[in-house]
Amino acid sequence: MPSTLPEAGAAPVDGSLPETALAEVGQRPFGLYVHVPFCSVRCGYCDFNTYTASELVGTAARASYVDAVLAEIRLARRALGPHELKVQTVFLGGGTPTLLQPEELGRILTSVDHEFGLADGAEVTTESNPDSVDAAALAELREVGFNRVSFGMQSAVPHVLRVLDRTHDPLRVPLVVEWARKAGFEQVSLDLIYGTPGESAHDWQASLDAALACQPDHVSAYALIVEEGTALARQIRRREVAMTDDDDQADKYLVADAMLEQAGLSWYEVSNWARDQAARCRHNELYWTGGHWWGIGPGAHSHVGGVRWWNLKHPTAYIGRLAQQASPARAREMLDEETRRVERVLLETRLRDGLAVDVLDEAGRGRLPQLAEQGLIQQDPPAGGQVVLSTRGRLLADAVVRDLLP
Numbered sequence: 510m511p512s513t514l515p516e517a518g519a520a521p522v523d524g525s526l527p528e529t530a531l532a533e534v535g536q537r538p539f540g541l542y543v544h545v546p547f548c549s550v551r552c553g554y555c556d557f558n559t560y561t562a563s564e565l566v567g568t569a570a571r572a573s574y575v576d577a578v579l580a581e582i583r584l585a586r587r588a589l590g591p592h593e594l595k596v597q598t599v600f601l602g603g604g605t606p607t608l609l610q611p612e613e614l615g616r617i618l619t620s621v622d623h624e625f626g627l628a629d630g631a632e633v634t635t636e637s638n639p640d641s642v643d644a645a646a647l648a649e650l651r652e653v654g655f656n657r658v659s660f661g662m663q664s665a666v667p668h669v670l671r672v673l674d675r676t677h678d679p680l681r682v683p684l685v686v687e688w689a690r691k692a693g694f695e696q697v698s699l700d701l702i703y704g705t706p707g708e709s710a711h712d713w714q715a716s717l718d719a720a721l722a723c724q725p726d727h728v729s730a731y732a733l734i735v736e737e738g739t740a741l742a743r744q745i746r747r748r749e750v751a752m753t754d755d756d757d758q759a760d761k762y763l764v765a766d767a768m769l770e771q772a773g774l775s776w777y778e779v780s781n782w783a784r785d786q787a788a789r790c791r792h793n794e795l796y797w798t799g800g801h802w803w804g805i806g807p808g809a810h811s812h813v814g815g816v817r818w819w820n821l822k823h824p825t826a827y828i829g830r831l832a833q834q835a836s837p838a839r840a841r842e843m844l845d846e847e848t849r850r851v852e853r854v855l856l857e858t859r860l861r862d863g864l865a866v867d868v869l870d871e872a873g874r875g876r877l878p879q880l881a882e883q884g885l886i887q888q889d890p891p892a893g894g895q896v897v898l899s900t901r902g903r904l905l906a907d908a909v910v911r912d913l914l915p
Contacts, residue, residue, distance in 0.1 A: 520818050520838035524588040527843075530814030531590055537800045540598035540792050541585075541621055543578060544806030545606040546824055547571055549641070552674045558808035558822050559604045565824065573828050575613045578805055579620045580831040585803045586624040588836075589813070595628035596621055598792035600635075607637040611646055615653030622654075632657055632696075632791045637685070640677040644688040651692040657790075658689050659698040659729075665719035666712040669705045672750060679719065686723040696788055698727035703765065704758035705733050706750040713761045714768075721772045726788040728774055729781050730765045732758040759904050766900065779859045779903050797856045799849070807837070815844045851914060858910050863895030873913040885909050 548559045565571060599621055606614060614635065621627065634657040635650060642650075647658070664670050665679045682699070689697050699720050703713050720728060733753055744750045766776060774782040778797060783789045795802060804811040807827035810819045818841030821827045830837040844852075850868060857864040866874060877896065881889035885902035886909070902909050 518841060518843075520836060520841040522835045524584045524836035524838060526588055526813060526816055530816040531592075533814035534589055534592045534801065535594060538597045538791075538795050539594055540600065540795045540800065540802040541582075541596055541625075542792070542802055542804045542806075542809055543599070543601045543606075543617060544804065544809040545574075545601060545603040545609060546807050547574075547603065547608045548605050549608065549638075550674065550676050560824060571824075574824060575609065575616055577828040577831045577837075578617055580834075581805045581837060582617070582620045582624050584831075584836060585805070589803075594625055596625045596631060597628050598632045598634070598795055599627070600792040602636045605638050605641050606635045607641040607646065607650070611649035611653055614650065614655070618654040627654075634659060634696075634790070634792060636661065638677055639681045639685045642685060642688075644691070647685070647688045647692040647694070651689075651694055656694060657696040657698070658694050659700060659727075659790075660685055660689075662699045662716075662720060663702045664705065664708070664712070665716040666708070669708045669712055669716070672705050672707055673702065682719065683723050686725065696726045697723075698729065698790070699723065699725045701728060701730040701765075702733050703730060703761040704753045706745070706753060710760070710764070714764060717765060717768045721768065725774075725784075727781070727783045727790060728769055730762070730769075731780050732762065762904060763900070766903075775861070776903070777861045779898070779906050797860060799853060799856075811838075815849060817842050817844060854913050855910055858896060858898065858913065859906055861897065863890075863897035864913075866890050866892060866894050866896060869896075869913055872915045876912045876915065880909060880912060 544558070546559050548561055551559065551561055599618065601614065601617070618627075618633065627633070633655050635655050636659045638661050650658070660682065661675075662679075662682050663673055663675055665682070667679065670677070670679065686697055686699075701716060701720060703716075745752050766782075769782045770776075774784050776782050777789050778793070781790065781793070792802075794800075801813045802811060803813070804820065807820055807824045808822040810817065818838045820837045821830060821839045827837045850870075853868050854864060854873070857868070866877070869877075877886065878889045880886045880902075884899055885905060887897045887899050887902075890896055896913070898906060898909065
């Protein structure tokens, strides 16, 4: 399917937004994403915008990072104008946000609250590696305002973790979950990866068993994607490890879905399961349903009112731009109505709540009876209804989307 995205253009130095975007401010939920690009070790499968200490010159970038984040939060407040705009969700991702001290992360939340105000009941999440926090750090994180934590468990099997270059002891996962509970976190999530080269069906079931033994509120389970340029891709190319297998990943997805459902966690997005409505990740739902968010940090992406932009990737360049009191945005694009419609189909089709039939064009609506007959959607929805994937449809979600966007 050819891209419908417009070409990217230059982003204004002052970070200002066009009036068409500002006119939509306040009409949709608003969240902040904060990217913390630091990792103690680079995982072999990861292509995220992350840096180890040895990849940064000295410690200047890391030492001044929080100050730069605070400067971008202030810039965001100015750019979004005088509208009252309470922040519904804050999500710190990375990288490993908890490599920063709880006090430093608390400064970020204090700035968000000062500049925008946190909405009552705001969801405030930090990602964390199991070996980057202890009981005291989790207690401090809860005290400074975090109420949700997502631990990168990935697997409970040592040889699988080694292939992924994950360095934590799998026995530490239940400990950090217990510490988070004792600290008073309202929601605890675990991230898993399936389909790692060398991972057997027994290994995957063992990882699910270990995750469920922790009684998480939320589980994200993602099929391993081998990204070009990563260490894992090079290992596969040299035939040091086997390529991932689509059929194996499909089988493991079905096992995960059955085990998670039996344990009381229901899918609400193709790769995400929650114990109840309150345990869903509201920040990710904001992405999937066309909400507004400002991405803070190097390489972070933002979207407000049909305008999307992204920041300079390297921490030093990002910090330097803000030190000049300029926007760190590298480029931006204006999304036309058709592009926004296409993105709704791409994202909302993956949700259990489904995609409104009215979002589809005539050709897309014409494909629904056949998709229902093939067992890829739950039924042929009437006008005004929702397109909802079946279990088989979730395995073939990309193919369903291609059919809906002929």
